[in-house]
Structures are given as structure tokens and as C-alpha cells.
Amino acid sequence: MKILKTLLIISEIIIFLFLYFYLFLINKNIYIVINSNINYQYNYFKLYYDFGKGFNDYNSSLPILIKYKNINKYKMKLPLKLIKKIKISFQNNIGLIKINSITLENNLFKLYKWDPKKIFYNFIPSQGINGYVFVKNNLYLNITENEPNLLYRYNFTNIPIFSIILYYLIPLLLIIIFMYLTIKILLFYK
16 A cells, blocks of 8 residues: 555656656747748848837847758747737848748647648738749748748737647646546545
């Protein structure tokens, strides 16, 4: 009986530490990731975020390039604050840009994904983007002027909040359920 209680307590501590490590140490960063086949150039993309006071260079993020198979992932960090709007700037590059998707991710998972059709309906192109073209489930932007951008059409906090809440809520619920079952078992074997 004592061995069972000891094993339950040890397993609860291990699971609690794992979930704590997972929730609060690994998942501190959230990123916007542009999946594209574009060759990397410094400042090719720049992410701007607005806290309600407008866009500026202080509230922006430059990409980190991650090569994955035939696709380049341009990962731009978001602050862990309530963001009202985002825009993606395509700086000083004219021509056709292919975008496979835009995702909201943390270090482990994709929290939300905009496929080419969702990008078309959820982002507004600026003057420098002369139209969208869909070809084989990819979105091509025809860039005709310097510094065009895609502005997210809606309040940014509305879309990812549900994904993020679920993402953090499920492990917390597992902790609560596991602790409840452990207490029930300990009280039963008392």
C-alpha cells in the first residue's frame, strides 16, 4: 500500500514538472512564420505589430530563415502582449512572390494557419501589391513598388486567442484531472 502511494506521488511530481516545463519554459515565444520558396535577402520580410498606437519600427521583427525541404520559413517573433493589428512588409523587392502559407507558431506547434485562400480573405494588400494569383494551392503576390505590405484585416487578438487558450488549457486540465485522481486514490487506500 505504501509503495503504491509513493509511486503515485512520485509520478504526479514528474508529470507536474514536465507539464510546468512544457507550459512555462519551452513555450515562451510565439512567431508568425511565412512559408515561401523565396531566396533569403536581408530585410526581405518585416513584421510590424500594433498595440493600439499605430505601426512603427520599434514594434517590428526581422525574420530568421529556416530551410525545410524545398521551402524557406521566415520566422518572426511576436511579443507576448495583446496585439491589435499586424502587417507584413515586403521590403525593397519587386517581382512575383510565392507564399505557401502563413502560420502562428510557438516552439513546438502550429497554433493557427492561414492557407493561400485564408490569406486572400484575411489580409489586405497595399498599393505596391498589384494583385493576387492562385496557382496550385499557392498564392503569388505581384509586387510592383517598394515597401508594399499585407495588413491583417481583422483585430489580430480574435483569431489566435482560441487556439492559444486551448493550447494552454488542455495541459492545465490534465494536471487538475491527474491531481484529482491521485487524491481520490490516496483517500481510497487510506
